[in-house]
Amino acid sequence: MTQLETLLAGWIPKQRWFGGKGAPIDHVAVEAQHPLITGEQGLRLLVVDVAQDGSFARYQVLLGSCPPGRLRSELSHAAIGECRLPESGETRTVYDAAHDPELTGRLLDRIADDDGTGPVRFRRLSETPVRTGLRSLVLTGEQSNTSLVYGEDYVLKTFRRLWPGRNPDLELTTTLAESPFVARPHGWIEADLTDQGRTVGTTLAMLQEYLRSATDGWVLAGTSVRDLYEGGHSAPESAGGDFSWEAQRLGSATASVHLDLASKLPTDVLTPQALRDLSTAMISRLHRATEEVPSLEPYAGTLRAAFDALAEVDSPLPVQRVHGDYHLGQVVRTDTGWVLLDFEGEPAVPVGERQRLSSPLRDVAGMLRSFDYAARHQLIGHTAEEELASLARAWARRNREAFCAGYAFAGGADPHKHETVLRAFEYDKAVYEVMYEAHNRPSWLRIPLDSIAALAG
Numbered sequence: 177m178t179q180l181e182t183l184l185a186g187w188i189p190k191q192r193w194f195g196g197k198g199a200p201i202d203h204v205a206v207e208a209q210h211p212l213i214t215g216e217q218g219l220r221l222l223v224v225d226v227a228q229d230g231s232f233a234r235y236q237v238l239l240g241s242c243p244p245g246r247l248r249s250e251l252s253h254a255a256i257g258e259c260r261l262p263e264s265g266e267t268r269t270v271y272d273a274a275h276d277p278e279l280t281g282r283l284l285d286r287i288a289d290d291d292g293t294g295p296v297r298f299r300r301l302s303e304t305p306v307r308t309g310l311r312s313l314v315l316t317g318e319q320s321n322t323s324l325v326y327g328e329d330y331v332l333k334t335f336r337r338l339w340p341g342r343n344p345d346l347e348l349t350t351t352l353a354e355s356p357f358v359a360r361p362h363g364w365i366e367a368d369l370t371d372q373g374r375t376v377g378t379t380l381a382m383l384q385e386y387l388r389s390a391t392d393g394w395v396l397a398g399t400s401v402r403d404l405y406e407g408g409h410s411a412p413e414s415a416g417g418d419f420s421w422e423a424q425r426l427g428s429a430t431a432s433v434h435l436d437l438a439s440k441l442p443t444d445v446l447t448p449q450a451l452r453d454l455s456t457a458m459i460s461r462l463h464r465a466t467e468e469v470p471s472l473e474p475y476a477g478t479l480r481a482a483f484d485a486l487a488e489v490d491s492p493l494p495v496q497r498v499h500g501d502y503h504l505g506q507v508v509r510t511d512t513g514w515v516l517l518d519f520e521g522e523p524a525v526p527v528g529e530r531q532r533l534s535s536p537l538r539d540v541a542g543m544l545r546s547f548d549y550a551a552r553h554q555l556i557g558h559t560a561e562e563e564l565a566s567l568a569r570a571w572a573r574r575n576r577e578a579f580c581a582g583y584a585f586a587g588g589a590d591p592h593k594h595e596t597v598l599r600a601f602e603y604d605k606a607v608y609e610v611m612y613e614a615h616n617r618p619s620w621l622r623i624p625l626d627s628i629a630a631l632a633g
């Protein structure tokens with residue numbers, strides 16, 4: 177490995193966005209590097225291959241560089257190290273350029289210019305001009321990607337794990353551009369990646385309207401849960417921070433987006449064979465998860481029975497493009513209502529698979545799991561964990577019901593009429609979460625495991 181690759185091999189595993197935390201890194205290789213700014217302060221966009229356990233994943237790194245000893249003090253937390261850069265042989269201090277507004281401002285300038293030439297293409301979506309000269313800040317939070325907020329105007333989401341092709345987030349957000357339930361897209365950045373000998377235009381980042389009045393759904397739900405646990409209440413409905421009205425409105429917003437997607441993009445109905453294939457895919461995921469996380473084993477029988485039941489469903493199952501990784505952290509409440517974000521799907525799954533048509537009940541199941549997460553998360557380490565357990569169940573039940581009612585009210589399929597399908601999707605999401613937490617936040621692994629234990633009775 178070059179000096180730069182060795183530095184990256186030490187730095188990447190510590191990043192929140194790195195999805196391979198469950199296994200050691202065998203090798204790091206810079207697959208492509210695109211210099212975007214040269215000179216005293218450099219910016220290059222790297223595509224980095226990270227090899228683990230016999231397979232590899234590609235990640236995007238925005239690499240800043242400057243002469244040794246010249247890193248500005250406000251960027252010291254973003255330092256990666258000092259190394260000789262491969263092609264110039266120069267020794268430089270390299271750092272995470274996402275934190276340097278003097279460099280990230282250029283990305284916005286080039287989108288504003290609709291600069292579509294060269295190996296990295298910067299595209300503006302509409303005729304509406306993009307404001308430039310804004311300073312960016314990195315959004316903090318539990319993210320799989322890195323989002324930069326420019327002033328109070330835009331969010332540039334840089335995709336970290338790269339899969340060849342157009343990112344579904346860009347594809348679906350542009351399809352829904354006129355919807356009141358989506359933040360308006362303004363542009364994107366793309367470059368070519370090589371995939372099995374083919375050259376594929378690949379989305380690196382998406383520019384979207386910044387919703388300045390937005391509060392994250394996970395934060396809002398968490399406030400309601402905290403109020404319930406700390407306030408000595410006997411039931412969620414009597415607590416001041418009751419969330420059920422918001423949950424109901426969120427259900428309605430979700431149904432509207434599903435109806436919009438179904439009206440603009442292809443739809444289909446699953447054949448009995450396709451339903452069996454879906455069930456088989458869930459069973460394979462369960463096997464993989466059980467191998468990786470043996471504490472799932474006692475519940476494998478119950479989970480398997482739910483997936484087998486899906487294969488036996490005899491009514492037609494309508495499918496369409498869906499969100500694909502729907503949870504409370506993907507929705508924000510603005511002063512006009514709920515807005516859905518992040519149509520990327522599950523970041524660890526290849527793009528082709530994420531673009532497959534699926535049942536909208538999969539998204540419903542994702543959000544139902546999230547209500548469960550919100551209630552359980554604050555039990556971890558709580559001194560009154562045992563006493564609060566039944567309140568947690570009541571909070572989750574009340575908000576799950578409200579969400580389903582809002583969803584059916586706005587014209588979505590009534591979740592209560594599709595219990596078998598919904599249960600299979602919910603169990604599948606919980607199995608996915610077990611792997612997600614094992615790889616990304618091992619201290620949260622208990623949440624999906626406890627839910628599965630409760631679901632399995």
Ligand SMILES: Nc1ncnc2c1ncn2[C@@H]1O[C@H](COP(=O)(O)OP(=O)(O)O)[C@@H](O)[C@H]1O
Pocket residue numbers: 315317318319320321322323331333359384385386387388390391392505506507508517518520
């Ligand atoms: N357009 C936006 N306006 C305001 N906040 C946003 C916007 N986009 C994202 N956010 C905030 O950033 C968080 C993470 O964004 P998201 O697109 O879900 O990234 P990731 O795929 O990395 O999880 C969201 O939960 C939300 O709080």
Ligand SMILES: O=P(O)(O)O[C@H]1O[C@H](CO)[C@@H](O[C@H]2O[C@H](CO)[C@@H](O)[C@H](O)[C@H]2O)[C@H](O)[C@H]1O
Pocket residue numbers: 318319320321394501503504505506518520521522523542545546547549550609612
């Ligand atoms: O938002 P992302 O696209 O990065 O989605 C991934 O990360 C999520 C965590 O941020 C993860 O969601 C899980 O944790 C949430 C709380 O942080 C919870 O609300 C969700 O229900 C739970 O699934 C998501 O699964 C993952 O793909």
